[in-house]
Amino acid sequence: MSSELTLRIITPEKVVLDVTAASVRVPASDGSMGILPRHASMVAALAEGKLSYRQGTNAEHLFISGGFAEVRGNTVRVLTGAGETPSEIDIERARSAEERARARLKPRETGLTAGEAQIDLARASAALRRALARLKLKGYAG
C-alpha cells in the first residue's frame, strides 16, 4: 500500500521497531520534521528528542538519542544510538543524569586545558539535552 510508510528504528544493539505507520515525525537537527508516505528520498541528521508516528488514530512516541533518518521508497530508517518507548525510560537514571550534567556545566576549577574544558562542556550539555528529552517524553506520556 502506498498510503503507508514502513518505519524501522535501528540501534547498534537491535532493531527496536519495525512497523507500518501513516505518518512519522522526527526530531531533525534543525527542527521537527514530518514525513508522509511517498516522501522524496532523503537523509537527515537527527537531534536527541521525541520521534512520533501515527497508526490509524493512535500516535506513539519514542525517545531517540540523535542519529540519522533515511527515507527511501516509502521506508523510513532511523539510525540512532538508543531508542526507548516511554515505558522503557528509566526516570531515576534520567534524573540523576540531569543532575550530573548540570553540576558539570557549573563554572568551576577543573584543571583542564581550554580545549579539554570545551569538549567537556559540549559533552555535558549533550548529556543534559538527552536527560531532559527523556524526562519530557516520560512526562508527556503520563
Added chain:
Amino acid sequence: MVSVKELRVRITSVGNIKQITRAMEMVASTKLRRFQERATASRPYTLEIAGLVEHLAAVLGDEALEMPLFRAGAGSRVCMLLVTSDRGLCGAYNSNVFHALEAWIREQRRAGLEEADLDFFVYGRKGYRYLEKRGLNVTRFLVDPPLEEVDFVQAAHTSRQLVAAFLSGEYSRVDLLSTAFESMARFKPRVMAFLPVAPPAGGSGEAADVTSMILEPGPEEIFESLVPRYLETRIFGALVEALTSEYASRRVSMKAATDAATDMQKLLKGKYNRLRQEGITMELLDLVGGTEAQK
C-alpha cells in the same frame, strides 16, 4: 611398573580434569552463542551506516577526500589497535594473532619504520604481556571494562580515542589487528586499515538515485557526524568478531581436551583391569598351589 592403586588414582584425576574441560567447553558454547547473537543484532545498524557513508561519499565526491579523517596523517609514526584475549586455554587464538603481528611489524620495517615508531592500543591481557615482553610501546591498555563486557558505548569510546590520536597529527595511519570469524572452525587474524578512512567499497548499484536525494541539513554536515558513527561500528564489529572467534577457539580446544581425556581414561582403565586381573590370577594360583601341596 605402576601399582593398581596408582592407576586408580590416575584414572580419577583424569576423570576430574575431563569434568572441568567439559564444563569449560559448555561455558564457551553458551558465550559463543551470545556473542553471535550480538553480532547478528548489530548487523542491520552496521550495514545501514556503511550504506549511508557510501552514498554520501558518492554525493560529495572528491570533497569527502579533503576531510582530515580521509587524508594520511602528518606524523611518521604508526598506531595499531591489537585485539587479543584476557584469558588463555583457547588454543592457538592468541599465538595466531602474535604471528600476524610479527608479520605486520616486519612489513613496517621494510617500509622504513623502526619498532620504536609503532604505538599500540591493546585489548586483552595476553596481548599486553606479549607487547611488554617484546619491548614495544603500549600507549593504552584497555581493561575497563574487560573485553568480554564490551558494549557499543565502550567500543565507541575506544573509537573516539583512536580518532583523537590520529587527529593529533602524530600518526600517519591507524591499523587494526583482530581475529576475523569465518565459520565455527575457521577464524584468522586480519589486519585492517582503520584510519585514514577508506569509503566502503561500492557495488550497491544504487548510484542512480544519489543525486536526487534531499540532504538535511547538508551533505558536509551529515557526513561529518556520520563518519565517526561509521568508525564506531567498525570497532564494535571487530571486537564482537574477535570475541566470537575467541570462544569458538576455546570451545574447539576444550572439546579436544575432553576427547583426549576420554581416550586416556579408556587406556588407563584397560591397563588397570589387566593388572587387577593379573593380581587375582596370581592369588588364585598361590591358593591352588598351597592346597595342592597339602595333599
